[in-house]
Amino acid sequence: MIHSAPLGESPEIGLGDAAFRADHRVRLAYVAGAMGKGIASERFVTTLARARILSFFGAGGLTLERIAAAISAIRSAVGPDAPFGVNFLHNQIIPGQEEALADLLIAEEVRTIEASAFIRVTPALVRYRLAGLESGLDGSPRIRNRILAKLSRPEVARQFLAPPDMQMVAALRASGAVTEAQARLAPLVPLADDICAEADSGGHTDRRVALTLVPHFRALRDEEAARNNLRQRIRIGAAGGIGAPDAIAASFMLGADFVMTGSINQCTPEAGTSDAAKDMLAAADLADFDIAPAGDMFEIGAKVQVLKRGTLFPGRANRLYELYRTHRSLDALAPETLAEIERRNFGRSVAAVWDETARHYARVAPRELAEAEADPRKKMAMVFRWYFIHSNRSAIEGRVEERANFQIHCGPAMGAANRWLRGTDHEDWRARHVDILAERLMREAGDIFRTRLVAMTM
Numbered sequence: 001m002i003h004s005a006p007l008g009e010s011p012e013i014g015l016g017d018a019a020f021r022a023d024h025r026v027r028l029a030y031v032a033g034a035m036g037k038g039i040a041s042e043r044f045v046t047t048l049a050r051a052r053i054l055s056f057f058g059a060g061g062l063t064l065e066r067i068a069a070a071i072s073a074i075r076s077a078v079g080p081d082a083p084f085g086v087n088f089l090h091n092q093i094i095p096g097q098e099e100a101l102a103d104l105l106i107a108e109e110v111r112t113i114e115a116s117a118f119i120r121v122t123p124a125l126v127r128y129r130l131a132g133l134e135s136g137l138d139g140s141p142r143i144r145n146r147i148l149a150k151l152s153r154p155e156v157a158r159q160f161l162a163p164p165d166m167q168m169v170a171a172l173r174a175s176g177a178v179t180e181a182q183a184r185l186a187p188l189v190p191l192a193d194d195i196c197a198e199a200d201s202g203g204h205t206d207r208r209v210a211l212t213l214v215p216h217f218r219a220l221r222d223e224e225a226a227r228n229n230l231r232q233r234i235r236i237g238a239a240g241g242i243g244a245p246d247a248i249a250a251s252f253m254l255g256a257d258f259v260m261t262g263s264i265n266q267c268t269p270e271a272g273t274s275d276a277a278k279d280m281l282a283a284a285d286l287a288d289f290d291i292a293p294a295g296d297m298f299e300i301g302a303k304v305q306v307l308k309r310g311t312l313f314p315g316r317a318n319r320l321y322e323l324y325r326t327h328r329s330l331d332a333l334a335p336e337t338l339a340e341i342e343r344r345n346f347g348r349s350v351a352a353v354w355d356e357t358a359r360h361y362a363r364v365a366p367r368e369l370a371e372a373e374a375d376p377r378k379k380m381a382m383v384f385r386w387y388f389i390h391s392n393r394s395a396i397e398g399r400v401e402e403r404a405n406f407q408i409h410c411g412p413a414m415g416a417a418n419r420w421l422r423g424t425d426h427e428d429w430r431a432r433h434v435d436i437l438a439e440r441l442m443r444e445a446g447d448i449f450r451t452r453l454v455a456m457t458m
Contacts, residue, residue: 015248015446017235017257020194023146024112026083027052028442029258030248031196032265032434033150033239034087034114035203035409036060037396040265041272042073044434049074049082051435056114056148058272060089064104071108085112085148088125092297094365098124106131106145115160116150117204117296121191123172126164130178133185141185143232148194150239150260152206157217160192161224161234190224190234194258199240202263203409204294205305214238214254243413244420245444252449261441263410264417268434274398277408280310282429286415290314292407293321295388299381301325307408313391316345316405320384329376330383345387345405353386354379 016029032048032055034040040058048055057074059067067086074084086105091097102124105113111132115125125147132145149160159165164186173183197217199210217236225233238251239260251259266273267281288309294302298321308314320341327333330350333341338350346353361369361382372379391407418427426432426440 015252015442015449016259019233020235020258023193024054024083025052025081026054028438030438030442031055031148031237031258031260032438033196033260033262034058034060034089034116035262035266035271036062036087036089037392038062038066038070038272039396040087041270042070042077044265044268044270044272045070045074045084046077047270047433047435048438049078049084051439052083053435053438054083054085054112055434056085056087056112059087059101060116064100067101068104068108071110083112085114085146086110088113088115088128088147090116090118090122092119092300093368095122095124096365098122099127102128111144112146112148114148114150115192118149118151118156119153120156121159121165121168123168123177126168126191127172127177129164129189129191130169130172130182130186133182133189135181135185141188143189143193146194147192148196148237149192150196150198151217152198152208152213152240154216154220157195157197157220158224160195161190161221162228163187163189163230164191187228188230190228190230190232192234193232194235194237195221196237196239196258196260197256198260199238200305200411201240202289202305202411202413204297205240205291205303205411207291207303207305208240210238210240210251210254214251214256218255241411241413241416243416245441245448247413247416248441248445249448249452252445253452261413261438263414264437265434266408266410267414267417267429268432268437269430270434273396273408276398276400276403277395277406278429280307280406281408281410281414282418284309284410284414284418286412286419288415289411292317293388295385295392295407298324298385298388304409305411307406307410307414310403311406311408312344312404313407317388317391317407320345320387324377324381324384327380330380331376346390347402350383353383357382357386 020029034056035058045055045057134142136142151157169186172178197213200207235257237258238256243264290308292314294304391405394402395406395408
């Protein structure tokens with residue numbers, strides 16, 4: 001049952017780590033994670049910031065101009081001290097875009113970022129971290145640029161739990177990107193302040209299990225702190241599959257310092273996606289999701305979890321990856337196969353897709369374009385990746401004639417949320433305001449946590 005205590009009354013305030021709430025200046029040990037292409041919109045972030053709940057603007061896939069405008073709009077709406085951050089999405093295809101984003105975040109003095117989809121630490125991320133380091137009165141490091149990293153692989157987590165790689169720091173110092181004082185302080189701080197152990201989730205996923213991932217990351221945290229003689233305690237959060245109060249209570253029982261929600265926040269009035277996508281999400285149950293290739297890491301076979309009900313995207317996307325895996329070029333595809341892809345996936349000719357793709361890369365990454373023109377298999381990958389961009393954009397913009405190709409990143413947490421809210425005054429997504437959702441999730445989780453704790457100690 002959902003309680004109706006008004007906003008601001010937070011009996012669940014004790015859940016999670018007190019230092020997390022203090023450092024981020026928030027009321028709850030709860031984070032609404034970034035959703036790319038502005039789905040975690042300006043309205044989304046400002047609504048949560050006003051409620052003193054941490055969230056991140058969904059900067060992934062947006063231009064620098066769009067990101068800068070969003071930062072300005074959010075600050076104008078909530079003031080300079082309100083809690084919010086910006087997503088820093090790893091860009092494997094065009095690393096220069098990471099560097100440009102780091103430049104922007106440093107210049108705009110954005111003090112908190114969510115680092116996501118990283119398979120290794122990059123110089124841009126280290127530069128952002130070090131640019132916020134200062135020496136305190138006692139000579140100890142004072143951290144101004146905070147990193148919350150969303151991770152699922154232990155070998156990557158170790159990189160964020162330790163100080164930045166000193167060879168990378170030395171290269172940044174030699175180039176003038178960081179100061180001598182910042183380079184000297186670098187060994188004294190871990191790369192991240194908070195790490196969210198991302199179990200099976202919507203979007204990029206390694207399909208980890210929270211029951212094993214959260215305790216494992218906690219153990220890794222302690223190992224790296226001892227190995228590197230770090231005094232700062234990195235907080236470990238839980239994400240993936242969190243769509244109902246029981247999952248939040250279970251996360252805190254596991255020892256999580258905070259929780260992060262993702263998929264469920266798409267189905268709120270504040271999310272920057274279409275009503276058509278939200279209607280589909282609100283109808284989803286636990287089994288209505290599937291795994292598909294990740295468009296941004298198509299060639300290496302990375303996966304995303306997406307909504308299956310009401311769309312043919314998972315099957316069509318997986319077929320494209322299988323064709324890429326088994327063929328060397330577009331010319332090697334059977335004519336009837338190519339014609340089917342043009343009709344069902346693209347809705348236009350391959351030539352038209354390549355023309356649009358080539359014009360884009362000529363503007364943002366001419367070297368990538370030159371390599372594709374010399375390598376037929378790379379060109380095929382670029383053409384196929386167009387489908388992932390197109391299907392995602394179609395869902396966000398609500399092109400209902402393209403519903404069969406909608407790519408909506410989501411996981412079973414959405415089904416859990418729909419079941420939890422069924423029969424309540426929040427069954428309709430139009431009433432699921434993102435701050436109310438967070439408040440009620442945490443309030444009920446607090447009730448469950450205390451009830452079960454009492455039952456276990458009787």
